Amino acid sequence: MELQKNIFLKEYNTFGVQAIANQFVEIQDERQLIELYNSGIFQNRFFVLGGGSNVLFTTDFEGTIIKISNKGIQHFIEGNNIYITAAGGEIWNDLVWYCVDHGFPGLENMALIPGTVGASPIQNIGAYGTELMDVMYTCRAFDTLTGEFKTFTNKECGFSYRDSIFKSKYKGRYIIVSVTYKLNLHSVRNTSYGAIESELAKRGINNPTMKDVAEVVSFIRVEKLPDPSTIGNAGSFFKNPIISNSQLNELKQSFPNIVKYSIDEQHSKVAAGWLIEQAGWKGKEIGNVAIWKNQALVITNKGNATGKEIFQVSQEIIDSVFDIFGIELEREVNIL
Numbered sequence: 001m002e003l004q005k006n007i008f009l010k011e012y013n014t015f016g017v018q019a020i021a022n023q024f025v026e027i028q029d030e031r032q033l034i035e036l037y038n039s040g041i042f043q044n045r046f047f048v049l050g051g052g053s054n055v056l057f058t059t060d061f062e063g064t065i066i067k068i069s070n071k072g073i074q075h076f077i078e079g080n081n082i083y084i085t086a087a088g089g090e091i092w093n094d095l096v097w098y099c100v101d102h103g104f105p106g107l108e109n110m111a112l113i114p115g116t117v118g119a120s121p122i123q124n125i126g127a128y129g130t131e132l133m134d135v136m137y138t139c140r141a142f143d144t145l146t147g148e149f150k151t152f153t154n155k156e157c158g159f160s161y162r163d164s165i166f167k168s169k170y171k172g173r174y175i176i177v178s179v180t181y182k183l184n185l186h187s188v189r190n191t192s193y194g195a196i197e198s199e200l201a202k203r204g205i206n207n208p209t210m211k212d213v214a215e216v217v218s219f220i221r222v223e224k225l226p227d228p229s230t231i232g233n234a235g236s237f238f239k240n241p242i243i244s245n246s247q248l249n250e251l252k253q254s255f256p257n258i259v260k261y262s263i264d265e266q267h268s269k270v271a272a273g274w275l276i277e278q279a280g281w282k283g284k285e286i287g288n289v290a291i292w293k294n295q296a297l298v299i300t301n302k303g304n305a306t307g308k309e310i311f312q313v314s315q316e317i318i319d320s321v322f323d324i325f326g327i328e329l330e331r332e333v334n335i336l
Contacts, residue, residue, distance in 0.1 A: 001032045003064075008281060012052045012067065014114065017307045019057035023064040028089070030070055030149075030177040037147035038188070041066075046144075047336060048175050050116035051091065053234055054123065055334045058307035068118050070177065073098050078326060081135060085180040088118025092125070099183065100210050106183035108214040109190055112310075114219045114228070114235050118176040121152075122166040123332075124159045128193045128217055133159035137182035141166075141174040149177070161269070162239050162332060189213055195220050217306075224295040232301030237314060238329045240273045242289065251325060260335045272329055273297040273309050274296030289313045 004207035006263065007024035010016055025041075027033060031052035045063030049055065071087040076083055082104045086095045092115050094109045109130040119125070121139045124132045133154065140151050158165040166174055189208055191197055199216045199306055200208055208216070226233050240261075248268050255278070259271035276282065283293040291313075292298035298309055299317075317331045 001011070001027070001035060007065070009057060009061070009065065012049060012065070013055055013057060013234075014051070014053045014228035014232065015056055015234050015301050015305075015307070015310065016206070016228075016303075017057050017301065017305065017310070019060050019307065021061040021065040024067070025064065026067045026069050028069050028071075033142045033175060033177070034147060035152070036066070037096045037142075037144065042144040047172075048118075050089070053114035053228070054119060054232065054332070055336060056310055057336050058311050059336075060278075061336060066175070068116065068175065070176070072178075075102070075104070078187045082183045083180055084183065084184060086117045087178050088116060088176045091115075092117055092119040092120060096214060100214050103184070103185075103210070104183050105187040105210050106130070106209045107181070108206055109196075109217055111214040112218045117179050119166055119175060121159075121179055122155055124157075124164050125160055126162070127221075128196055129190045131159075133157070135181045137180045137184060139176050139179045141176050144173055144175065150174070152301050161242060162196070172195075201244060225298060226292055226300055232303075232305070233298050234333045236272075236295075236297040237275070237299045237331060238297055239274075239332045240269045240272045241327050241329060242267050242269050243327060247326070270327065275321045275325055275327060276317055279317070279324050281317055281320065286313055286316075292315075299327055307336075 006020050006022045009021055010018045041064055047065055049067045070087040070216050073086040073090060073095060074085055093112050095117055096111045099107045109128040113125050113127055120132050121136055126132060135152050138151050138153055140149060142149055161260045178191060191200060191208060196216055199220060205212050218303055242263060245266055245268055246262060259274040261269045263269055273296045281291045282296040284291050287309060288310050290302050290303045292300055299314060314331060322328050
């Protein structure tokens with residue numbers, strides 16, 4: 001384990017934004033975290049980095065970047081249940097395809113979500129009707145305050161829409177080193193989302209396999225989202241806001257085509273991409289920053305944008321949507 005000084009971070013974030021970290025260390029074995037604890041690193045400012053797909057550096061980082069790169073996937077089957085444990089540094093999409101290749105259903109709707117396994121419970125990632133909280137069993141985490149490892153159950157993670165205790169109550173305290181998922185061999189395919197149904201129909205698939213669903217979801221994501229290896233971006237920049245049904249009914253009077261999804265009897269989720277598009281941002285370019293032409297939720301770096309420029313555009317979008325709809329968008333990306 002080598003503690004490096006003054007490291008450029010452009011290659012470590014999918015926005016491709018340039019910033020410098022005072023210190024940088026890569027963790028390939030969870031036991032190295034104990035070494036860091038004993039060295040006193042956690043007593044000063046630090047940030048844990050996975051795939052860099054959910055972070056925007058707006059300035060140089062005055063502290064230590066800890067990149068989690070441990071690897072390994074293993075599983076066992078008990079009755080109809082499959083328990084899969086993956087190291088925090090594993091690429092999320094590699095885990096999805098590990099499950100598909102082994103015939104383990106449950107993650108296929110989350111194919112091609114960027115990032116690492118370690119970030120999955122923090123963000124409570126999800127897509128096309130499936131969320132992490134539906135399939136996570138436990139996660140193992142390192143406590144940077146005590147230097148000890150702790151296992152959290154699904155319930156203890158306090159999951160809600162794109163949120164968990166690791167983003168609120170315990171933000172910055174725990175480092176996820178592995179996650180165990182509980183899947184069921186007899187899970188039913190979830191193809192209820194219109195985009196999935198439509199693409200399956202185009203392909204003439206009436207009884208889709210796990211692989212069919214994963215391939216279709218991947219196809220849809222590639223069509224909607226730019227490839228971060230060629231166009232800097234962090235995927236969906238904003239959360240879909242949840243509003244009261246009374247507010248929704250008021251909005252329907254002026255915007256009858258508003259895109260929404262029912263949450264419960266009192267609340268609905270509104271499509272942030274629709275709100276941003278209606279506000280005139282889709283495809284718009286401001287200097288080195290652009291809103292993606294195929295999906296208004298995505299802000300892109302045209303090549304030389306700074307983190308501050310991207311942040312400023314995101315604020316202008318938030319202000320614009322609030323002025324029109326009275327809804328305040330929340331950034332999904334971590335701002336540093």
